[in-house]
Amino acid sequence: MITFLASVGAIFLAFLAATGRLFLFAARAILAGLTPPYYPRLVLREIVNIGYFSLPVVGLTALFTGMVLALQSYSGFSRFNAESAIATVVVLSMTRELGPVIAGLMVAGRVGAAMAAEIGTMRVTDQIDALATLSTDPLRYLVLPRLVAGLLTLPALVLVADVIGVFGGYLVSTYKLGFEPVAYLTHTRQFLETMDVVDGLIKAAVFGFIVALMGCYHGYNSRGGAEGVGQSTTYAVVSASILILVFDYLLTAALFD
Amino acid sequence: MNGAATPKIAVRGVEKSFGAKRVLDGVDIDCAAGESLVIIGGSGTGKSVLVKCILGLLRPEAGSIRIDGMETVGLGGAARAALMHKFGMLFQGGALFDSLRVWENVAFGLIQGRGMERGKARTIAIEKLAAVGLGPEVGMLRPAQLSGGMQKRVALARAIAAEPEIIFFDEPTTGLDPIMADVINRLIVKCVRELGATAISITHDMTSAKKIADRIAMLHQGRIVWHGPTADIDHSGNPFVDQFVHGRADGPIQMEVRAA
Ligand SMILES: Nc1ncnc2c1ncn2[C@@H]1O[C@H](COP(=O)(O)OP(=O)(O)OP(=O)(O)O)[C@@H](O)[C@H]1O
Ligand SMILES: [Mg+2]
Numbered sequence: 001m002i003t004f005l006a007s008v009g010a011i012f013l014a015f016l017a018a019t020g021r022l023f024l025f026a027a028r029a030i031l032a033g034l035t036p037p038y039y040p041r042l043v044l045r046e047i048v049n050i051g052y053f054s055l056p057v058v059g060l061t062a063l064f065t066g067m068v069l070a071l072q073s074y075s076g077f078s079r080f081n082a083e084s085a086i087a088t089v090v091v092l093s094m095t096r097e098l099g100p101v102i103a104g105l106m107v108a109g110r111v112g113a114a115m116a117a118e119i120g121t122m123r124v125t126d127q128i129d130a131l132a133t134l135s136t137d138p139l140r141y142l143v144l145p146r147l148v149a150g151l152l153t154l155p156a157l158v159l160v161a162d163v164i165g166v167f168g169g170y171l172v173s174t175y176k177l178g179f180e181p182v183a184y185l186t187h188t189r190q191f192l193e194t195m196d197v198v199d200g201l202i203k204a205a206v207f208g209f210i211v212a213l214m215g216c217y218h219g220y221n222s223r224g225g226a227e228g229v230g231q232s233t234t235y236a237v238v239s240a241s242i243l244i245l246v247f248d249y250l251l252t253a254a255l256f257d
Numbered sequence: 258m259n260g261a262a263t264p265k266i267a268v269r270g271v272e273k274s275f276g277a278k279r280v281l282d283g284v285d286i287d288c289a290a291g292e293s294l295v296i297i298g299g300s301g302t303g304k305s306v307l308v309k310c311i312l313g314l315l316r317p318e319a320g321s322i323r324i325d326g327m328e329t330v331g332l333g334g335a336a337r338a339a340l341m342h343k344f345g346m347l348f349q350g351g352a353l354f355d356s357l358r359v360w361e362n363v364a365f366g367l368i369q370g371r372g373m374e375r376g377k378a379r380t381i382a383i384e385k386l387a388a389v390g391l392g393p394e395v396g397m398l399r400p401a402q403l404s405g406g407m408q409k410r411v412a413l414a415r416a417i418a419a420e421p422e423i424i425f426f427d428e429p430t431t432g433l434d435p436i437m438a439d440v441i442n443r444l445i446v447k448c449v450r451e452l453g454a455t456a457i458s459i460t461h462d463m464t465s466a467k468k469i470a471d472r473i474a475m476l477h478q479g480r481i482v483w484h485g486p487t488a489d490i491d492h493s494g495n496p497f498v499d500q501f502v503h504g505r506a507d508g509p510i511q512m513e514v515r516a517a
Contacts, residue, residue: 037369118356126352129314133346134415135338135370 025139025217029147032140039145046149050111050208051157057110058103062161065098066090066168074177086179087187090169095192095200096256099162101248103154104207108240112215115146116236119219120229128220143216147209154208155201162197199255206251207244214240263326265290265423265455266311271320272479273306280306281317282479288472293449293456295466295487297501298476299510304459305349307476308425311457312344313337324423342370345421349428349459351412353400359411360386360396366419385414390440406433413441417448424448426458430465442468463502466490475501477510 073089119142122128131138166188173179218232218239264287273281280303288294296304309315311322313329322329329340345366353362361368363385364378373381383393389410400408409432416424426445430438442465448454449469460466466473467487474484475498483495490502500508 037372122354126348126350127354129309129312130346130348130352130354132314133312133341133344134366134419135341136365137338141369 022213022217025143025220026147026213029139029143029216032137033144033148037140039141042141042145043148046146047153049114050107050149050212051153054103054107054110054157055160057106058157058161059164061102061106062094062099062165063168065102066094066165066170067172069093069098069165070169070172070177074173084183084187086173086177087169087184088191090173091166091188091192092196094165094169095162095197097200097248097252099158099165100154100200100203100207101244103158103161103204104211104244104248105241107154107157107208108211108214108237108244111150112211112236112240113233115212115215116219116222116233117229119143119216120222120232123220123222124225124229138220143220146212146216150208150210150212151205152208154211155204158201158204159197162200199251202255203248203251206247210243210247211240214243264288264323265292265325266457267321267323267326268307268311269321269323271307271310271317271322273303273310273315273317279479281310283320284476284479284481286474286481286484288455288457290455291449291453293446293458293469293471295458295460295470295473296476297460297463297466297473299501300461302476303479304476305427308346308427308457308459312346312425313340342419343422345416345419345424347409347412347416347424347426347429349431351400351408353408353412353415355400357399358396359391359398359400359403362400362411363396363414363418365415371419381418382414385418386411388417388444389414390437406437409433410437410441413444417444420452421454423455423457426456426460428459428461430460430462438462438465439468441465445469463490 069090070086073086077085077089119128122142128138128142131141170181170184170188173184174181215236218236219229222228222232266286266288268284268286271281271284272279284307286294286296296307298304306315310317311324313332317330320330324340324343329337332340353359354365357365360379360382363382364373364375367373367378367381368375379396383396386393386396391407391410391414395403395407395411400411403411409429413426413429416426424445429441429445433441445456445458446469449456456469458466458469460469467490470487472484473487473490474481475495476482477497483493483498485493490498493499493502496509500510
């Protein structure tokens with residue numbers, strides 16, 4: 001019993017220590033951003049990396065998500081003779097919930113992993129130490145631009161995902177389920193409020209920050225050659241995905257009550 | 258302490274462990290201004306770790322490291338950043354930034370660290386590349402397109418580009434052919450003689466050590482077991498040094514090799 005409690009305590013303490021280290025890491029990177037030099041070119045490069053190159057993946061997943069939403073809610077709502085509700089379900093689910101979460105998870109797999117691999121390789125080949133000897137703060141040069149880019153880019157990506165998702169629902173509803181196109185679009189607009197979209201974008205910004213932070217943190221703390229880099233890549237994706245779902249719940253509770 | 262006697266670098270009682278493994282166990286060494294010190298020692302004895310401690314990249318658990326008389330252990334923030342301006346470092350593996358072109362690597366410290374204008378930094382980078390025997394066309398390539406020896410020379414050019422006061426060379430001639438090794442040896446000597454830099458080099462190559470060193474120190478089992486002028490290396494009277502210099506498998510230094 002004592003050993004059980006001891007090991008639970010040890011796990012809890014390790015959890016607290018890890019959380020503390022993560023906060024410290026993020027705080028140091030953000031504090032570095034308060035004074036020059038700034039690296040706008042690096043931020044731009046990361047925005048292109050995260051935003052532009054994620055468009056195909058995010059677009060495709062959003063399209064199919066919107067399509068399946070329409071199909072699923074039809075099989076449910078048709079029993080209550082409430083087809084018009086389908087448009088509302090699709091647009092609200094996309095903007096408030098599925099757009100941010102799906103884009104976040106996709107970007108975690110694509111970009112978070114790449115960030116961890118790149119920064120991790122730089123760590124194990126002494127490139128991060130080399131930055132320091134060349135009078136360049138690695139947190140300022142490597143981490144901060146990625147955090148900023150994650151924070152700014154994911155909302156834009158989610159906006160695109162929202163539109164594509166709604167379009168997917170529209171395609172299924174009009175071509176497969178035989179709804180009137182104009183009526184469908186009217187219903188889509190009818191119950192949607194600006195705040196639904198805005199709250200989704202706030203979620204997206206948080207998720208973008210989480211993905212970049214996890215990628216950078218695990219990459220930065222890589223050790224032990226190629227194997228270590230592979231491991232931090234996995235950690236980056238897994239921890240970002242879990243945190244996205246946790247924060248999705250917390251933000252939903254906070255934003256939509 | 259009067260100014261003339263203050264060593265450029267003074268290391269006292271430095272200890273560094275990784276987990277249970279004690280790598281540095283009370284290292285004491287001085288390096289005077291304008292001196293070229295070479296550190297020799299078996300593979301895995303902690304030579305690279307010692308240099309990283311002096312640079313402030315690793316933090317020793319105990320001991321003191323003074324640069325120009327100023328304590329640097331535990332230094333952070335702006336003071337550390339200012340200190341870094343004095344240093345140049347050639348990493349054992351090169352540590353070139355593979356997302357940047359070769360000339361951008363060499364010019365990195367000038368552009369990012371010192372805010373020099375790109376065009377001017379580029380001219381200096383091309384000059385430094387020429388000094389290590391690489392033409393301007395190499396400047397446009399990526400590090401991954403170079404051979405191992407070429408990467409080493411680019412890393413060397415990067416280390417000396419900003420003409421720092423103190424330069425560390427971690428195995429500068431490993432992986433180079435004998436002729437190029439000699440070019441590099443001369444370049445290091447030139448940095449010390451002409452620029453007045455203080456140099457600490459790590460090498461296994463005794464020919465190179467004799468050419469570049471004013472003084473040689475030997476690291477073994479976490480301590481400096483011998484140091485003295487280069488001329489004394491062949492008759493040091495120290496069994497560790499003798500075995501190392503002559504490259505004998507038998508002697509007081511036992512390599513951890515298990516019989517098959
Ligand atoms: N970051 C690290 N984490 C854990 N152990 C390390 C780390 N860096 C070095 N070591 C250990 O410290 C010891 C000394 O390493 P170091 O790289 O200084 O050796 P070295 O004297 O430079 O050897 P070589 O001549 O082969 O380069 C090694 O046993 C190594 O395993
Ligand atoms: Mg070494």
